Amino acid sequence: MAEAVFEEPVNTIRYFFTLAGASFPFPFLAGLVFAALFIVLTLKGHYRKNPALYCGIVYVFLTVAATSLARSGLGIEGALSSRYKIVSALFPVLLYMAFFEHKTPWKRIFFPAVLAGALVFNIHANIMETHKARNLSYLLTEGMKWWATGAPSLKYPDQETANRILVESIKRGIYKPGFR
Numbered sequence: 001m002a003e004a005v006f007e008e009p010v011n012t013i014r015y016f017f018t019l020a021g022a023s024f025p026f027p028f029l030a031g032l033v034f035a036a037l038f039i040v041l042t043l044k045g046h047y048r049k050n051p052a053l054y055c056g057i058v059y060v061f062l063t064v065a066a067t068s069l070a071r072s073g074l075g076i077e078g079a080l081s082s083r084y085k086i087v088s089a090l091f092p093v094l095l096y097m098a099f100f101e102h103k104t105p106w107k108r109i110f111f112p113a114v115l116a117g118a119l120v121f122n123i124h125a126n127i128m129e130t131h132k133a134r135n136l137s138y139l140l141t142e143g144m145k146w147w148a149t150g151a152p153s154l155k156y157p158d159q160e161t162a163n164r165i166l167v168e169s170i171k172r173g174i175y176k177p178g179f180r
Helices: 009-020 027-043 051-074 076-080 082-101 107-148 159-172
Strands: none
Touching (some): 009 082, 051 076
């Protein structure tokens, strides 16, 4: 999978920025902004002002980079997976904390703007994610009903492997279908 970096480096870069901003409505653009802010903080020498906070930002940055290197070959959709949302949510929080430490004339405008942005983000995320969760729940229930009849309805490229995993999970009691 890591060979995708050498075969399609542009996709890896797109994956990086999309993953960095995955919690936001325009993930690629948000990731680009976060990376630019990280570079600005580095150039301003923030690592001297608050090394602990800067290390947190570096940790998130490196996590996004390592994930991008390992997962970019699987497609850009993977960057938008819910398992990575916490990383993309940490980036702006840590960057906000770092920028708030700097004495700037626009600090009085910055806080209300970020607060309004957080409010819009929260409302948007709740509306979008609630709709997605309901839709996925419906699709899962319907897919399982079809699967119980023997129809190939599992959302996995290899139906045989998916069927084997599901049957084994039910046998072991790991998964209990709610439709029975």
